[in-house]
Amino acid sequence: MSKFLKSISVGAIVTTLAMPAVAQTYGLGRAALPEEIAAWNLDVLPDGTGLPEGQGDAIVGEEIFAAKCAACHGDFAEGIGNWPKLAGGMDTLDHEDPLKTVGSYWPYLSTSFDYIRRSMPYGDAGTLTADETYAIVAYILYSNDLIEDDFVLSKETFLDVEMPNADGFVLDDRMESEVAMWSGEPCMTDCKDSVEVTMRALVLDVTPQEETTEAAAEEPAAAAEPVVAETQEEPAPEPQPAPEPEVAAVDPALIAAGEKVFRKCKACHQVGDGAKNRSGPILNGVIGASIAHIDGFKYSKAFKSKAEEGLVWTDETLAAFLAGPKKYIKGTKMGFAGLKKDADIEAVIAYLATFSEK
Amino acid sequence: MSDTFETKTPNRRAFLRGAATAGVGAFAAGSAGAQTPDPLITETQEWAQSFGDGVDATPYGLPIKYEDDVVRRNVEWLTADTVSSINFTPIHALDGTITPQGCAFERHHSGAIELKKEDYRLMINGLVDRPLVFTYADLERFPRENHTYFLECAANTGMEWAGAQLNGAQFTHGMIHNMEYTGVPLRTLLEEAGYETAGKWVYVEGADASSNGRSIPMEKALDDVLVAFKANGEALRKEHGYPVRLVVPGWEGNMWVKWIRRIEVMNAPVESREETSKYTDTLANGISRKWTWEMDAKSVVTSPSPQSPIKHGKGPLVITGLAWSGRGAITRVDVSKDGGKTWETARLAKPGEKMALTRFYLDVDWDGEDMFLQSRAMDETGYVQPTKTQLREVRGLNSIYHNNCIQTWWVRPNGEAENVEVS
Numbered sequence: 001m002s003k004f005l006k007s008i009s010v011g012a013i014v015t016t017l018a019m020p021a022v023a024q025t026y027g028l029g030r031a032a033l034p035e036e037i038a039a040w041n042l043d044v045l046p047d048g049t050g051l052p053e054g055q056g057d058a059i060v061g062e063e064i065f066a067a068k069c070a071a072c073h074g075d076f077a078e079g080i081g082n083w084p085k086l087a088g089g090m091d092t093l094d095h096e097d098p099l100k101t102v103g104s105y106w107p108y109l110s111t112s113f114d115y116i117r118r119s120m121p122y123g124d125a126g127t128l129t130a131d132e133t134y135a136i137v138a139y140i141l142y143s144n145d146l147i148e149d150d151f152v153l154s155k156e157t158f159l160d161v162e163m164p165n166a167d168g169f170v171l172d173d174r175m176e177s178e179v180a181m182w183s184g185e186p187c188m189t190d191c192k193d194s195v196e197v198t199m200r201a202l203v204l205d206v207t208p209q210e211e212t213t214e215a216a217a218e219e220p221a222a223a224a225e226p227v228v229a230e231t232q233e234e235p236a237p238e239p240q241p242a243p244e245p246e247v248a249a250v251d252p253a254l255i256a257a258g259e260k261v262f263r264k265c266k267a268c269h270q271v272g273d274g275a276k277n278r279s280g281p282i283l284n285g286v287i288g289a290s291i292a293h294i295d296g297f298k299y300s301k302a303f304k305s306k307a308e309e310g311l312v313w314t315d316e317t318l319a320a321f322l323a324g325p326k327k328y329i330k331g332t333k334m335g336f337a338g339l340k341k342d343a344d345i346e347a348v349i350a351y352l353a354t355f356s357e358k
Numbered sequence: 359m360s361d362t363f364e365t366k367t368p369n370r371r372a373f374l375r376g377a378a379t380a381g382v383g384a385f386a387a388g389s390a391g392a393q394t395p396d397p398l399i400t401e402t403q404e405w406a407q408s409f410g411d412g413v414d415a416t417p418y419g420l421p422i423k424y425e426d427d428v429v430r431r432n433v434e435w436l437t438a439d440t441v442s443s444i445n446f447t448p449i450h451a452l453d454g455t456i457t458p459q460g461c462a463f464e465r466h467h468s469g470a471i472e473l474k475k476e477d478y479r480l481m482i483n484g485l486v487d488r489p490l491v492f493t494y495a496d497l498e499r500f501p502r503e504n505h506t507y508f509l510e511c512a513a514n515t516g517m518e519w520a521g522a523q524l525n526g527a528q529f530t531h532g533m534i535h536n537m538e539y540t541g542v543p544l545r546t547l548l549e550e551a552g553y554e555t556a557g558k559w560v561y562v563e564g565a566d567a568s569s570n571g572r573s574i575p576m577e578k579a580l581d582d583v584l585v586a587f588k589a590n591g592e593a594l595r596k597e598h599g600y601p602v603r604l605v606v607p608g609w610e611g612n613m614w615v616k617w618i619r620r621i622e623v624m625n626a627p628v629e630s631r632e633e634t635s636k637y638t639d640t641l642a643n644g645i646s647r648k649w650t651w652e653m654d655a656k657s658v659v660t661s662p663s664p665q666s667p668i669k670h671g672k673g674p675l676v677i678t679g680l681a682w683s684g685r686g687a688i689t690r691v692d693v694s695k696d697g698g699k700t701w702e703t704a705r706l707a708k709p710g711e712k713m714a715l716t717r718f719y720l721d722v723d724w725d726g727e728d729m730f731l732q733s734r735a736m737d738e739t740g741y742v743q744p745t746k747t748q749l750r751e752v753r754g755l756n757s758i759y760h761n762n763c764i765q766t767w768w769v770r771p772n773g774e775a776e777n778v779e780v781s
Contacts, residue, residue, distance in 0.1 A: 008509055023549035025549060025550050026499065026550060028496045028499055028550060029490035029492040029550065030491055031488065031490065032482070032489035036491065038484045040481055041483055041484075041620070043628045043630070044630070046626075060485070072438070083439075093640060093646070094644030098756055100640075102635075105635060106634060107634055108634060110629065111629055111630060111631050111651065114628070114630060115631040117469075118569040119631075122468075125568070125569065126569075144675060168645055168646055169646050170646070170648070172647050173647065174647075174650065174652075178744075178752055179741050182741055182742050182744045182748065183739070183740040183741050183742060186734065186736070187701070188692070188700065188701045190699065192510075192699055193699065195696060195730055195780045196780060196781040197778050198779045198781050199521045199522045199778060200765070200768075200777075201522040201525040201664075201777035201778065202776050204522070206431070206435065206523060206524065207433075207524050207525040207664075208431060208433055208530060224619060226558065232363070266664065267441070291747070336536030
């Protein structure tokens with residue numbers, strides 16, 4: 001014990017002597033290599049620091065946007081459903097319901113380039129080239145009427161773009177404008193004359209509904225039925241019949257691989273219990289179903305006409321579609337560019353086949 | 359990537375069942391005045407006769423099944439997608455101040471990723487003498503500290519700006535949790551890399567696909583920010599940034615970057631998406647406040663509340679809630695039962711701790727009449743939590759973030775409670 005302590009303290013003295021007096025260091029970690037820093041240090045600053053070489057315009061951007069962004073953000077960057085709207089909303093910031101978009105709200109153009117290059121497309125982040133990113137940013141600017149379609153966005157022209165809300169921000173002033181006003185000894189008695197209810201959450205009634213505690217509350221001593229915590233809006237799935245005997249044995253490894261591949265699809269498609277239509281339809285029972293078979297999903301005209309032609313999703317047709325969606329069905333709304341590897345296609349189809357119920 | 363908090367148009371839906379059945383038939387055998395002997399006492403029960411589970415049944419335990427309604431909940435219409443979304447801590451059903459990790463709210467921008475310790479790297483670059491890469495094992499060799507802090511999403515209570523909207527403390531105030539963190543001060547790592555005095559900011563960035571990044575002033579970075587790898591004694595959960603997250607005491611949750619992979623010392627802020635287009639507070643005149651990092655002092659009564667109605671009728675009643683401030687310790691909480699006409703000072707379970715949740719209690723003899731329950735927090739700076747009216751006068755209705763107004767629950771004679779606004 002004493003020996004151990006001794007060696008520690010000797011070591012500590014040596015360390016202290018060897019290091020600059022400013023701060024203690026421990027000699028931990030290793031030097032970051034230039035290639036490593038280059039791989040991660042991608043941030044772009046308002047003055048353009050960090051912008052890569054490359055260029056793009058709105059015409060090129062429109063095509064890329066349609067393929068990679070429009071599924072959520074809409075063909076014209078107007079946003080689909082609850083997904084962010086990227087265009088419009090000029091001069092609405094002082095309105096009752098302001099529309100904050102890249103055009104109406106974002107103070108710096110650098111932010112959109114930085115964010116799109118690092119974090120988009122949703123579910124496939126970090127895959128855009130510098131040229132593609134410039135083109136997409138140009139298309140968003142064009143959709144906001146901030147540039148003409150022949151404007152070539154690049155490192156050189158980046159700062160030429162004026163962002164309408166650049167002067168729309170002030171630094172946090174709560175300390176001056178609020179904290180002083182709301183400090184001091186508060187009122188304890190006779191603080192107001194009357195108290196009237198002016199608004200009730202029950203009238204609005206948007207709180208998630210739950211069918212849980214009723215039974216438990218009424219019969220506290222009842223046997224311990226597990227309380228279902230999920231909302232019960234979706235009917236519980238019926239037990240499925242056993243697979244048909246002629247079905248070939250499924251390969252669990254292939255299905256597992258397919259589940260991984262399916263991550264690329266998950267931003268728009270759901271499968272399994274409780275799946276719901278999102279920007280893409282649910283995919284339960286897709287194998288063997290006719291195209292555009294989900295009631296209540298708004299399919300493209302192209303899909304509807306294929307349905308009239310009697311197209312059915314088989315392993316083969318689905319594989320062809322997944323290899324090149326826009327090639328196989330011209331006019332599909334699906335923004336996904338397609339799966340490059342045959343192995344991925346086979347795997348994801350095997351995975352989808354496990355969700356046979358409607 | 360949606361995190362726009364929509365206002366839902368009214369539609370008719372059933373009232374929370376838990377509240378609807380509250381207060382009725384709640385006088386079970388065993389309460390005062392039982393007429394017949396209680397079979398739970400007079401008859402030998404199964405659990406008193408045979409065995410429970412052996413010690414090998416649950417190597418890592420979950421709460422008993424009778425508590426399985428104490429869970430995080432999601433408000434589906436808030437966001438486009440559950441992968442870039444938020445859920446809510448069941449604060450109405452918890453007590454004390456430490457939030458168990460398993461029900462502490464989650465907010466991610468690209469889902470909760472699974473990143474192994476072996477695959478974890480933390481880079482420090484920018485204005486430093488020695489750009490460095492640390493492994494997880496490296497981080498464990500620096501002297502570490504323990505601190506308990508709350509994390510509140512800047513959008514907590516954000517759906518309530520325009521009016522009383524969600525009926526439950528979990529939904530109005532559940533974007534918060536409070537944990538004891540173990541980690542290395544960020545200062546230690548910055549010193550290890552030899553930060554330059556020209557560095558006025560650090561930019562911190564996560565390893566997930568959203569690459570969430572925020573700029574933090576150097577003064578804060580050197581003050582109390584932690585690079586944390588344990589919470590409540592065990593490894594962080596994946597939904598909270600396993601294996602390593604940033605802890606930025608008192609400041610909005612978005613800055614507590616999860617799966618932190620890079621720290622860049624800079625002379626200017628990046629002005630990233632999350633510090634310009636989001637997490638900025640638009641005032642009525644259309645001008646927006648930026649860099650509103652500190653969380654204002656705030657409190658809420660967690661019980662009784664819409665999801666935690668009074669089931670026992672009049673008589674002794676424990677009113678309880680939580681209070682916190684991003685500017686220091688809570689010094690006092692007042693509770694009103696009449697919508698703010700008169701106030702009583704509540705009892706703090708423990709003296710307030712800096713930037714941590716404080717539990718308060720007011721033990722009353724309820725007369726069974728209507729109550730308009732409110733709580734009002736004060737922190738060590740002397741700041742008093744404002745009313746919704748006061749907040750709106752300064753900020754309008756479109757701020758989304760930093761709504762720290764006084765909350766009102768209307769408790770009815772049958773024990774049900776509702777989220778309301780009062781004059």
